[in-house]
Amino acid sequence: MKTAAYDDLVLRLRAAGCVFAEDEARLLLDAANGSLLEALVARRVAGQPLEHVVGWVDFAGVRVALDPGVFIPRQRTTFLVDLATEVLTGDGVVVDLCCGSGALGLALAHRRPGIELHAADLDPEAVACARRNLGPVGGTVHHGDLDAPLPERLRGRVDVLVANVPYVPSADIALMPPESRDHEPRATVDGGADGLDVVRRLAAIAPGWLAPGGTVFVETGTDQAPPAVAALASAGLDARVHHDDDRDATVVASTWRGCGPWS
Ligand SMILES: C[S@@+](CC[C@H](N)C(=O)[O-])C[C@H]1O[C@@H](n2cnc3c(N)ncnc32)[C@H](O)[C@@H]1O
Structure with a gap:
């Protein structure tokens, strides 16, 4: 041009x-x-971030619509999507918690078109954006705190739970690039003192939703992986750390081996 x-x-x-x-x-x-x-x-x-200005971002091979104020999916998170795709069968039940724009669920729905997809977020603007993205692939987006809005019928039936939750330690937010600090709400990134507040909550609730053999995938910082593994293991999950140097991405994948109290 x-x-x-x-x-x-x-x-x-x-x-x-x-x-x-x-x-x-x-x-x-x-x-x-x-x-x-x-x-x-x-x-x-x-x-303003380019993605908010043009209204979309390419993520894991799909175009994700994006509204101002909604977290911009990061390319490193495609590693989590790749790991989840490996264990996901065509008709699995998938839940995307803290879904933001719905990018993770959308990418999984494109790769496994037969899945039953649910997503949830606390922020109404994110929920509206995710509904725009996931409606066309048959996904259902719920509004509320972590797992609170999920339908009870999903208990013990979730094959893949993906959750890119806020995990930046509160004190590190001041060090983030201004584009993020000024244009992504603090609640999208702030994970509390060590960044793992929401990860610990996720560990506590995941066994109640996962099917036997189901896996929860959560992104962390490299240094946060050992305490995240400890939190997930203490909830009875079999947790492993995956790292991808090229994408500078760390994911803890944790499988529910037992039978949950709801099964
Ligand atoms: C780091 S962003 C990730 C968004 C999306 N998963 C992605 O990777 O693009 C975290 C998201 O968690 C949501 N969130 C924060 N606290 C939450 C809570 N307690 N319950 C549900 N969603 C929450 C925020 O609104 C934000 O959309």
């Missing part, structure tokens, strides 16, 4: 500090023209 408009846009984006100005200029010119394009560029130059 070599036009005066493109060259001008690259210069404006570069001046605003956009490292990938050429790529961003192409995406913005594809997204809109005229006054709408100008409005999008103004938002980007003011510091």
Whole structure:
């Protein structure tokens, strides 16, 4: 793409500090023209994340619609999706807790179109966004705290539970890039003092939902993996750590071997 408009846009984006100005200029010119394009560029130059400005992100091979204020799925989380895909059969029951935009469930539904998919989040804006993404693949999105809104009939029936929960230690949030700090609500990332508050809650509730042999997948920081394993193991789950250097991603996968109190 070599036009005066493109060259001008690259210069404006570069001046605003956009490292990938050429790529961003192409995406913005594809997204809109005229006054709408100008409005999008103004938002980007003011510091809004590109994904919120154009309204989507490519994640694990699918296009995920994204609204401002909703957590932007990170490419490292595709590792969790890859691990979950390996154990998922075509007609499995999948739950995506702390689903945000619904990106994880959407990617799994594309890879295993026969699954029964449920997702849930506490934030109404995330729920609305996830409904937009998961409605077309037959997913159901629930609104509420962690597992509270899930239908009781799923107890003891979940084959794969994916949960990219908030896991940044509270004190580290100040060190995050401004794009995240200023445009993703604190509740999307803040995991408490050691970052593992929600992971511990997840460990406590997971055995009640998982089918025998079912697995819960949760992303953590590398240093957080041992205490996360301890929390999941103390809940009776068989927990293992997976790490991918290329994506700088750590996932704890924990399988429920026993029979839950609901089975
Ligand atoms: C790190 S973001 C991940 C979103 C999505 N899983 C992804 O990877 O793109 C965490 C999400 O957890 C949600 N959340 C935080 N606390 C929650 C809670 N107690 N119950 C349900 N959702 C919660 C936030 O609203 C946010 O959407």
